Amino acid sequence: MKYSYLLLLSLCLSIFSCKTDPKEQTANTLETNTKDLIIKTSTQEKKLSISPISHATMVLSYGEDDIYVDPTGGAEAFKGFSSPEIVLITDIHGDHLDIETLKALDLSHATVIAPKAVVDKFPKELKLGKSVTLNNGDSINLNGHLFEAIPMYNLREEALKYHAKGRGNGYVVTINNERIYISGDTEDIAEMRALENIDKAFVCMNLPYTMTVESAVSAVLEFKPKQVYPYHYRGTDGFSDVDNFKTLVNQGDESIEVVQLDWYK
Structure with missing residues (x-):
């Protein structure tokens, strides 16, 4: 009798389970797997974002790293950003090296990368986490990113007084296998023309200090x-024609995307 009762109970449970819609089971399984996939992807995915601040000043953000490039404009200009992990400075001129802005920022945990001419101008009271001197041709790995110092200088006879070869740095920054070129103040030098595999290039164009649009x-x-x-395009006679720059680039090579950001808000 006890055996018959157990057999009947087992049969009822089997019939009840058969009534569960197999599509519903599959949907529930897919929903769980999809949610797991989304969560996993969102935590692993990091994207590079570029924030123009002014003229030559920008912030490159990747994951938890904020990289300040030629910070100017005081601490107010960087509201909404975390304190920088890395600061890049290209040259000694005030639109690239702004001591008052550096004093106003929290650089206690930052590594400041700059050429010797810039590092030599840091006052003793400037509180830096660490400074690294990179000169043309030098490179360093920090936070998993590669920083390469590229020459920047003038070619035109009348402009040689502005940027002597060897004093300042352009940079190629490699972030997550993406190579980003920051020209600094330069003309169309051989070292720029020889660059390879550049994903994003920030190229200056303003007279009389750097170069023409052409x-x-x-x-x-x-x-x-x-x-x-196009960046760093305000000269003594106003703004360079970045719309014409875009037109001429795309006439020469439609595959190059010209991205215009608002550098002069």
């Missing part, structure tokens, strides 16, 4: 970055 176009068409960002 010179910038010529260099870009030679080293062929995937994307080019």
Whole structure:
């Protein structure tokens, strides 16, 4: 009798389970797996974001790293950003090296990368976490990113007084296998033209200090970055024609994307 009762109970449970919609079971399984996949992807995925601040000043953000490039404008200009992990400075001029802004920022945990001419101008009271001197041709790995110092200088006879070869740095920064070129103050020098595998290029163009729009176009068409960002384009007579820069680049090579950001808000 006890055996018959157990057999009947087992049969009822089997019938009840058969009534569960197999589609519903599959949907529940897929939903769980999909949610797990989304959570896993979102925690692993990091994207590079670029925030123009002004003229030559920008913030490159990747994951928890904020990289300040030529910080100017005081602490107010960087509201909404975390304190920098890394600071890049290209040259000694005030639109690149702003001591008052450096004093106003929290650099206690930052590594400041700069050429010797810049490091020599740091006052003793400037509180830095650490400074690293990179000169043309030097490189360093920090936080999993590669920083390479690239020459920047003038070519035109009338402009040689502005940027002597060997004093300042452009940079190629490699973040998550993406190579980002920051020209600093330069003309269309051979070292720029020889660059390879550049994903994003920030290229200056302002007279009398750097180069003409046409010179910038010529260099870009030679080293062929995937994307080019005109920046540092305010000169003594106003703004360079970045719309014409875009037109000329795309006439020469439609595959190069010209990205125009608002550097002069």
